[in-house]
Amino acid sequence: MRAIVLDSYADTPHIAERPAPVAAPASVLVKVRATSVNPVDWKQATGKIKLFMAAKFPFVPGYDLAGEVVEVGPGATGFAVGDPVHTRLNGTTAGANAELAVCGLDGVRPMPAGMDFGEAAALPLAGMTALQGLRDVLGLPMTGASGRVLIVGASGGVGHFAVQLARSMGAHVVGVCSGKNAELVLGLGAHEVVDYTRADAYTNQAPFDFIYDCVGGDLGLLVSLLTPKGRYASCMPGPAIFLWPILHVFSGRSVKPVMLKSTAADLAVLDGLVDQGKLRVVIDSRFPLAELPAAWARSQSGRTVGKIVIDV
Numbered sequence: 001m002r003a004i005v006l007d008s009y010a011d012t013p014h015i016a017e018r019p020a021p022v023a024a025p026a027s028v029l030v031k032v033r034a035t036s037v038n039p040v041d042w043k044q045a046t047g048k049i050k051l052f053m054a055a056k057f058p059f060v061p062g063y064d065l066a067g068e069v070v071e072v073g074p075g076a077t078g079f080a081v082g083d084p085v086h087t088r089l090n091g092t093t094a095g096a097n098a099e100l101a102v103c104g105l106d107g108v109r110p111m112p113a114g115m116d117f118g119e120a121a122a123l124p125l126a127g128m129t130a131l132q133g134l135r136d137v138l139g140l141p142m143t144g145a146s147g148r149v150l151i152v153g154a155s156g157g158v159g160h161f162a163v164q165l166a167r168s169m170g171a172h173v174v175g176v177c178s179g180k181n182a183e184l185v186l187g188l189g190a191h192e193v194v195d196y197t198r199a200d201a202y203t204n205q206a207p208f209d210f211i212y213d214c215v216g217g218d219l220g221l222l223v224s225l226l227t228p229k230g231r232y233a234s235c236m237p238g239p240a241i242f243l244w245p246i247l248h249v250f251s252g253r254s255v256k257p258v259m260l261k262s263t264a265a266d267l268a269v270l271d272g273l274v275d276q277g278k279l280r281v282v283i284d285s286r287f288p289l290a291e292l293p294a295a296w297a298r299s300q301s302g303r304t305v306g307k308i309v310i311d312v
C-alpha cells in the first residue's frame with residue numbers, strides 16, 4: 001500500500017510503499033478515503049513531543065481517518081465489509097496517512113449519514129478534545145448549561161467544535177478569534193466574539209464561569225477573567241498549568257489540562273449531534289496525500305480555520 005513515511009525526525013514526509021496490514025482481533029481494516037491534519041501529527045513526526053509521544057521509524061503519521069471497511073477482524077462484531085466508518089486511531093503509533101489502516105473497535109464508529117469522507121475524517125480528534133474539555137474537565141452538562149463560557153482559539157480545529165458544543169449545551173458563548181474570523185465564529189453559534197488582535201480585547205468583559213483555552217494563551221490574564229469559582233481548562237498544557245493548582249491551593253478557581261482519551265462512545269456523542277444538525281465541520285482546505293508537506297505547512301502557520309483534510 002502507499003503511505004506517507006518519514007525515516008527520521010529530520011526527514012520530509014514522502015510517499016512510499018509499505019506492507020499492507022491485516023485486521024487484528026477486535027478491529028477492522030479500513031481503506032482510507034480521507035484523513036485530517038492535527039498539530040500532533042507534525043509535532044510527533046518532527047520530534048517536538050518525543051518525550052511522551054516518540055515516533056517509531058519508519059513512521060506513518062496521522063490519527064484521524066474515514067473510509068470503508070475492507071476486512072473484519074476476529075471477534076469484530078457490528079461491522080461489515082463496505083461499511084463507511086471514521087475514527088481517531090487509539091494509542092500513540094499513528095498510521096492514518098496511508099491507503100489502509102487497522103482501526104480498533106474501541107474507537108471506530110459508523111460515519112454519520114450526512115457527512116462526506118473528508119468531514120468525517122475531520123471530526124474525531126479535535127471534536128473529542130472539544131467535548132472532553134467542556135464536559136469532563138470544565139464540568140458543563142450536555143444540556144441545560146448556564147454561565148458564560150470563553151472559547152480561546154474559536155476558529156481553530158478544536159475551538160470551532162468547542163463553540164458549537166458549548167452553544168448546544170446551553171451556555172452563553174464568547175469566542176476569541178481575530179476580526180477576520182468573527183463572522184464565522186458567530187455563525188457557529190457564539191453569542192459574542194472578542195478580537196484578540198485589539199489592545200482593548202478584554203476591557204469591560206463581564207467575568208467568565210468557564211474558559212476553554214485551545215491555543216495556549218496568557219494564563220495569568222485568562223485566569224484573571226474568571227469568576228471567583230470559575231474554571232479554566234487548556235488543551236495546550238505546559239508546566240504553568242500543572243503548577244498552578246500547587247501555587248494557588250486556597251483559590252476557589254481551578255486550572256486543569258485537557259488530555260484527549262479517544263473512545264467510540266464519545267465519537268458517538270459527536271455523531272449524534274451531527275445527525276441532529278447541532279455540529280458541523282468547517283473545512284479550511286483539502287490536499288491530496290502526496291501534498292501532505294504543504295498541508296502541514298498550512299497547519300504550522302497557526303492560521304487554520306476549522307480543519308485541513310487530506311484526500312487519500
Ligand SMILES: NC(=O)c1ccc[n+]([C@@H]2O[C@H](COP(=O)([O-])OP(=O)(O)OC[C@H]3O[C@@H](n4cnc5c(N)ncnc54)[C@H](OP(=O)(O)O)[C@@H]3O)[C@@H](O)[C@H]2O)c1
Binds near residue numbers: 217303
Ligand atoms: N491536549 C490534547 O489532548 C490536545 C488535543 C487536540 C489538540 N491539542 C493541541 O491544541 C492546540 C490547538 O489545536 P487545533 O487543532 O485547534 O489548532 P489549529 O486549528 O491549528 O488552531 C489554529 C487557530 O488558532 C487561532 N489562533 C491562533 N492564535 C490565537 C490567539 N492568540 N487567540 C485566539 N485564536 C488564536 C487561529 O486563528 P487566527 O488566524 O485568527 O489567529 C486559527 O484559527 C494544538 O497545539 C494541538 O496540538 C491538544
